[in-house]
Structures are given as structure tokens and as C-alpha cells.
Amino acid sequence: MNQRSSNLLDEALGLDQVIEPWPLRGRVVAIEDQVDTSGSFVLHHLLKRSLSPNSSNVAIFIAFSQPFSHYDRILRKLGCNLVSQRDNSRFFFFDMLKLQCPDGDEGITPEGGLIALYGKIHKTISALPEISWKNVSIIIDDLSLMEVAANGSSDYVLDFLHYCSTLTSEFDCSLITLNHEDIYSNEDRPTFLIQMEYLADILIKAEPLATGLATDVHGQLTVSNKGWNKVSNFHFKVKENVVECFYPGRSRG
Amino acid sequence: MAESICRALRDGALEGELAPALTIKDSVASPFALQVFSHVLSQLFSSILAGKSQSRGLVVVSFSRSPSFYLDLLKNKGTDIASSNKQIQILDCYSDPLGWKDQLAGSRNFTALSNEVLVSSTAIVFREVKHMDKLYNSIIELGKGLVGGGKIRFSIAIDSVDEMLRHAPVSSVARFLSNLRSHDQISSIFWLLHSDLHEARVTAVLEYLSSIVASLEPSHQLANGQRGDLENFSLIKHNSKKGKFHVRFKKRNGRVRVMSEEVHIELSGINFTSLPSEGAINQGLVPKVQFSLQLSEKERIDKANVVLPFEHQGNGKPIQIYDGRRSLVDGKHERPFAAVENVQTNENCGSGEIIYYRDSDDEMPDSDEDPDDDLDI
Numbered sequence: 001m002n003q004r005s006s007n008l009l010d011e012a013l014g015l016d017q018v019i020e021p022w023p024l025r026g027r028v029v030a031i032e033d034q035v036d037t038s039g040s041f042v043l044h045h046l047l048k049r050s051l052s053p054n055s056s057n058v059a060i061f062i063a064f065s066q067p068f069s070h071y072d073r074i075l076r077k078l079g080c081n082l083v084s085q086r087d088n089s090r091f092f093f094f095d096m097l098k099l100q101c102p103d104g105d106e107g108i109t110p111e112g113g114l115i116a117l118y119g120k121i122h123k124t125i126s127a128l129p130e131i132s133w134k135n136v137s138i139i140i141d142d143l144s145l146m147e148v149a150a151n152g153s154s155d156y157v158l159d160f161l162h163y164c165s166t167l168t169s170e171f172d173c174s175l176i177t178l179n180h181e182d183i184y185s186n187e188d189r190p191t192f193l194i195q196m197e198y199l200a201d202i203l204i205k206a207e208p209l210a211t212g213l214a215t216d217v218h219g220q221l222t223v224s225n226k227g228w229n230k231v232s233n234f235h236f237k238v239k240e241n242v243v244e245c246f247y248p249g250r251s252r253g
Numbered sequence: 254m255a256e257s258i259c260r261a262l263r264d265g266a267l268e269g270e271l272a273p274a275l276t277i278k279d280s281v282a283s284p285f286a287l288q289v290f291s292h293v294l295s296q297l298f299s300s301i302l303a304g305k306s307q308s309r310g311l312v313v314v315s316f317s318r319s320p321s322f323y324l325d326l327l328k329n330k331g332t333d334i335a336s337s338n339k340q341i342q343i344l345d346c347y348s349d350p351l352g353w354k355d356q357l358a359g360s361r362n363f364t365a366l367s368n369e370v371l372v373s374s375t376a377i378v379f380r381e382v383k384h385m386d387k388l389y390n391s392i393i394e395l396g397k398g399l400v401g402g403g404k405i406r407f408s409i410a411i412d413s414v415d416e417m418l419r420h421a422p423v424s425s426v427a428r429f430l431s432n433l434r435s436h437d438q439i440s441s442i443f444w445l446l447h448s449d450l451h452e453a454r455v456t457a458v459l460e461y462l463s464s465i466v467a468s469l470e471p472s473h474q475l476a477n478g479q480r481g482d483l484e485n486f487s488l489i490k491h492n493s494k495k496g497k498f499h500v501r502f503k504k505r506n507g508r509v510r511v512m513s514e515e516v517h518i519e520l521s522g523i524n525f526t527s528l529p530s531e532g533a534i535n536q537g538l539v540p541k542v543q544f545s546l547q548l549s550e551k552e553r554i555d556k557a558n559v560v561l562p563f564e565h566q567g568n569g570k571p572i573q574i575y576d577g578r579r580s581l582v583d584g585k586h587e588r589p590f591a592a593v594e595n596v597q598t599n600e601n602c603g604s605g606e607i608i609y610y611r612d613s614d615d616e617m618p619d620s621d622e623d624p625d626d627d628l629d630i
Contacts, residue, residue, distance in 0.1 A: 119357040169319040197281050231490045
């Protein structure tokens, strides 16, 4: 039932067919959302898909936003047990809530900060059998909080993201990030946001409808898939246990 | 027109002149610079292999893509990479641009994976992208390794200068590019730029350094602030596959030539076609209704042939255009009005006649202009 209702998002990403080898391997997926339309549900959905029982995919979750218990609760409602996945070494949770890069650090020492985080991710993937490398998803929630942890240095965060994207070519794994568009919307040139848009192979934008908020439709998703040269747009409604995606005018109410 | 660019790079530098430099710039609205860059790169490399270009080797300075991306690109175009590593070298500024892997390997048990043998014979890893001087020296060294010293030249492709501008100030990057252009072993140089990542003055500096500027623009401009509009989405979809390609050539004698084409992005690659006429572009923006709002060619001709009833006097005489002078053959009362109403009292009793002389041939028969506009009462 879950698979049927999220089909439009899965279709746009190629996740409606086989999920092993992981269809997003080697790709960078950037999710952008706004205050009115949180894109976390896309992150949760992709995490759930990658930890599907029919596969041996691995997810490395870098959390700047919420503790483990939060994601555990949400994924349980979606039918996925993060605790047992963690015990089975299919789910690696890096709790970054307390990370604060020392002032003036900016990547000079490898002991703390984002260089160490990159090293930790690299080590985790290298330790897996080579055949699993392309089934690994690195998920980051979220980039604006990573920037805060890096004392506002978006350059340092961009360096880190560059190194993470080199992992996608080194290991053929995938990188999935979440960022908030409206944080940068009052800048003349939202450079950080635009850099991510150039880096991404697939861009997923969660935005409100032009007509405003509604009860039947929570917002719209626009999925730009550069690899397939395809752009899709559809509406979504986030429910307790599932997300419904449908074309405009076809809400099930 | 894309052909003209490739030809300019192929022909290379003249003795005593700066090497031709090409900027390929785009923005998020039409992010096709990489496809254009790849096209130019593969065309130039084919010419180098065929011995048809001034340059005898190509150095690719890769910041945004892994070296294997370029090797795969050339392999897909039919190039035998294994035997052509004497003509191409890649300075790999992608894998470890800031030396993080080196630092980690020093302090922890971090095992860097070894690259494939083929890649490592063609690509050299560069770890100090903040140092423009070292970057410059490495590029020259790689190039000389390809073509030797002396007078033989090589070309340089940089993907992309955006990364360089993140690590070094614009003055250093400008000096770096300028020095490369003036080096007497450089045949041509081209780079990729995302204009919306930088201030306008930075883009301007790079354009001043270039002899050719190729910019990509969206086919249709999106209305700002109207996100989530269904019409906007169809424009987004349209813009994701097509764009406008404008090229500005700066000649040695100071003349500037500007050309435009349309660019189509397909999965197989990029295609350049000549720009359709304005009408065809606007066709896409005309609202889709059930009746035709445009005229076909036949309809346009027929319309031009219709002589409006008050434009002929019905006496077989040709249409006369009033030119403001009292020199009309008929000698009837003329007034400086565009339209004159004259009732015949003697010849055709009971019938009226409108005598209308158009001001000029330019005025469209059914124009909205008020003929009394030029009354001066």
C-alpha cells in the first residue's frame, strides 16, 4: 500500500522498479524545502526505500537536526525499524547535534570538524564489502544546520560537500541532502543554494501551491532529473503513515 | 556557430599574440555550460588527434568532475584513450583539492583507494588549489610533458573557474588566466563559468580576459515570484531541454561579431540549430484556444490583396495617396484631411461618394489611428 501511494515520487527517481543495485547510485540528490512545506518527508521516504527488506542497501545518516529517537519514531510509522537496522549494520547514525567546529578552525586540523566527519564516512564505507559500496546512501539532515555548526562558513561546508560528492565517484554511492530555500531567499545571490543546485544530479523542490495552503493538498514537488533530462511536478499530502502523491486535480481528499 | 568556436580554438594563437580564450557561461535557469564545454572539448581533442589543429596536446584542469568523466566522454566519442595518453593529460583538482585525504592518512588509519591504472597514467592529482602559482606551474609542466619544449603548443580546458574563485581572489585568478594566455606554448584556452555564483564584476573580469564569450540563456524567461504556477512549470520543462546560445567574438581589429543559435539538450548530447523566427518562439506563448489567432501565409496574401471599398473611386483609376500638396489630378476640393466626404449633386443623383486618400502607403488599411489626430483647430 505504501509503495502504490508514493509511486509518483518513486517513478520520478527510478525507485519504482528494482532497488538493488540502488537506482540512485553515483548520484547527488538535493532536496530544497520551505517553512510552509517541509521536505523532511522526502528524506524519510528515501531512507525507508533504501532500507527496504528486499535489499542489502546501507544508509549512513548524518544528523544535525534531530536525535536518533525522532527518526526512529517516524520511520516506525512508515514500517521501518531503525534500531534493528542499526544492529544489523545496515543503518549508521552519526549524531552531529553537538558538533561545533572550533573557532578559526575551518578545516585546518583533521581532528575535529568536517574533515574528521569526511574521514569517518570514508572509513565506514571502506569497511563494507566492495560489492555493497554502490548500495550506500549518505543522507545529511540538514545543510543549513551544518553551516551553523561550521560557524557560518559556507565555504567550509561546500568543501565538505565537494569531498562527499567525490565519494559518489569513488564508491559509486549516493549522496542525499536537505536544505531550506527560504533561509537564503533574502540574499541577492543565494550562492550556497545555487552551488548545491549545480552539484546535484537530481533536484527535488517542495513548495507551497501558488494558491496558498490547503487541507487536501500540502504542497507540490518538482523533481528535476538531469540524468534522464526529465522534469516532473505533482502535489503531495503528508499523512500519518504515508505520503500521497498525485497529479493536480486528483486529490483523494 | 558552435563550429566557429571550435575552429577558432583549433586555429590557435598567432605569433606574438595572446592565445584565444573562450568563456562558456550559464546560469541555473539554463545550466547547459557543461554540455557545451564537453562538446567543445571532444571536438578540439578530435582535431588534435587528427593533426588538424595548431595544438598538439590537451591539458584538462578538472575541478568539478572526476578524470574518469572526461575519459569516458572521449571514449564514448570513439577515441582510443589507451593509445592517446600522449596527447591528453588531466590535472585532477577534483579528488583531493585541499589535501584532506593526505592529512587524514597522516593522523588516522585512513586508506585511500588506488585509482585504476588507466586513469592514473592520464591524470595527476593536485592537492593545493589555493595556490595559483603552483597550479600554473603544474599545468605548464604537464603540457610540456605532452608536447616537449620549444615552439610546439598545447591547449588547456578548465572545468571550472568557479571552484578556482572559491579558493582564490578574483585578481589571482585573473592573473593566472592572463599568464596562461601569454605563454608562448599555449595554443588556446577555454573555461566554464556559472555566472549566478559570482558578482557581476567578477563575470565582467573574466569576459574581458576572453576573446570569445559563449553564453547560455533560457528560451523563456520565467516570471519572478510566480512559483507553483502550472504555466510556469511548462516553461521550466521547456527550458530544461532548450536554450539560447549567444556567442560574442572579439576580433583582433577590435570588431565584435555576435551570433545566436538555439541549443537542444538530448540524452545523447547537445545539438545546435539556427534560431527560429520570432513568431515561432512566441507561438509557444500564445494561449491555447480553440480558434486560430495567427494568419497563414495564404491568408496574409489574400488580406493584402483586398482593396477596401473607400480606397477606390470605382472608376477604374488607380489608388491615389494624398501627399499634402494640392496637385491631385481630379481638381476636386481638397482639404488637408486624410478622409474627405464629398457628395455629388449633379452626376450621380441620389448616391453618395466617399473619397479617401491615404496619407501614405505606410498606414495600414485598418489601422487604429484616428484620422483627425492631426487636426489643428
